[in-house]
Amino acid sequence: MAKKKILIRIGSLRHGGAEKVLVTFLNNLPREKYEIDLLLNLYSGKYLGEVPVFVNVLYLNKGEMITTNRTQDLPRKVYRKVYQAFLKKFPKVLYKSILNGKQYDIEFAAIHGMRDDILNSPLKSSKKIVWIHNDLRKTHFHNYNDAEIRKFFGFDKIVVISEHIKNDFEKLARNDFERQKILRIYNPLDTEKVIASAGKPLEIAKSNVPTFVAIGTVFPQKGFDRLLRVQRRLLDEGFSFNVKIIGDGYDFEKIKKLKEDLNLGDYAEMTGFSNDPYPHLKAANFFVLSSRYEGFPTVLSEAVTLKKNIIATDVSGAREILENGNLGLIVENSEEGLYEGLKKAMQDHEIFLEYQQNLNNHVLPFSLENSVREIMDIIDGL
Structure with missing residues (x-):
């Protein structure tokens, strides 16, 4: 044929x-x-x-x-x-x-x-x-x-x-x-590739505070600007945590300048593009999807595959992937929603234990x- x-x-x-x-x-x-x-x-x-x-x-x-x-x-x-x-x-x-x-x-x-x-x-x-x-x-x-x-x-x-x-x-x-x-x-x-890649050794500085990782092309859709503004607000309220943004794009320098303008110092890190972000994702305490809009965010499926604690804005695909909030915290698609979500992540440990239990029993539907x-x-x- x-x-x-x-x-x-x-x-x-x-x-x-x-x-x-x-x-x-x-x-x-x-x-x-x-x-x-x-x-x-x-x-x-x-x-x-x-x-x-x-x-x-x-x-x-x-x-x-x-x-x-x-x-x-x-x-x-x-x-x-x-x-x-x-x-x-x-x-x-x-x-x-x-x-x-x-x-x-x-x-x-x-x-x-x-x-x-x-x-x-x-x-x-x-x-x-x-x-x-x-x-x-x-x-x-x-x-x-x-x-x-x-x-x-x-x-x-x-x-x-x-x-x-x-x-x-x-x-x-x-x-x-x-x-x-x-x-x-x-x-x-390719879930097998994600799991295998996540198991690779990663040299990172030890930290006594939780790390939130965000992954994606650095442009307005991904909402990294509002994520950093939320971090500044929470740091000012006495919460201590790190944010790591993995990705590159035409907004990279703009977001980097925002990080500097907000005086986030070592609390926020922008690594640039990585061919293999999965070790970083696995090592983080939380994965955060700060997007303003999506179709079906693949990185969110990858976070579920690695059974991460998840905070995600209510964009297209998030409810399907997270089973209407059974597998992770879905927040209002706004800066205020992200603020409430990250704050909850650091205050309400019980709810994330429940998410972990659900993740451990979950089989991806695709x-x-x-x-x-x-x-x-x-x-x-x-």
Whole structure:
């Protein structure tokens, strides 16, 4: 049987949840079954080295993301934007040049931001899939209204990662045909790898105070700014604890400056990106998810896998993962909610003993194998 030809599009392979999930998915596909081209807008990112060798990586531009407006960077930044806009407006040029006129069976938008790029493909016979990782109504760059979300029904299949997002799409579906396009599939999570990695030795300074660890790309969605402000407030009230933020992103220097402005000193640490954050997660007393919005936060599933004490804002996916608060403390999605949650963590030890008991008896309702198989079933069925 001939291999199915698949085009997958994503912006880059930076250190984000959707990028990590995509690479995990690709590494668990049978290489003999599919012929995959992965087209990046920008050939950069921490996960480039993890793309399996059978995947052909193509790109529009090469180099690191330019997040500043420094004079010396502007020509390259403008060129990239103009070039990408040109190829988006004239997709036939892209398909004839970079993609060498290849005919694909499946075209796959690995993130919602590639919606128009895939829907405007000149290949009218290809089947089209989109993978939505965020609550579209709360994204930082573009809050989608009903009309914008309706455009996703142009895809043959809409893969969403939480019940919250699925329910939102189902409310906008106009008939059973559209409702059948929507499929909730949990993100592929390699729990065995998480557990094995967490067991690696980690040299950390001993501390007599609890440590709260937060993990994610450093940009506004993750709410690290409000986490640090809450820490300052609690320190001023006499509580003593450390916060460790593991991650990098275009807001890194801004959050680092906030840490300095708040005079948090050694009580707060920003480690930058880590390929292997799991030893840090395992060593911490608490995991805190301070996000303003999510789709289905993979890192929260990882914290459950490692049976950590958890405080999480009430974002999409949190109630599914934490079983409506049986496995961890879900707080109001606000700075005040985080304040109350961290304070409770240091005052109410009994409730966290109860969470630990529930975690020890908990079996994750999803698996790497099931998630990969479900997505393969979609591809094979189109």
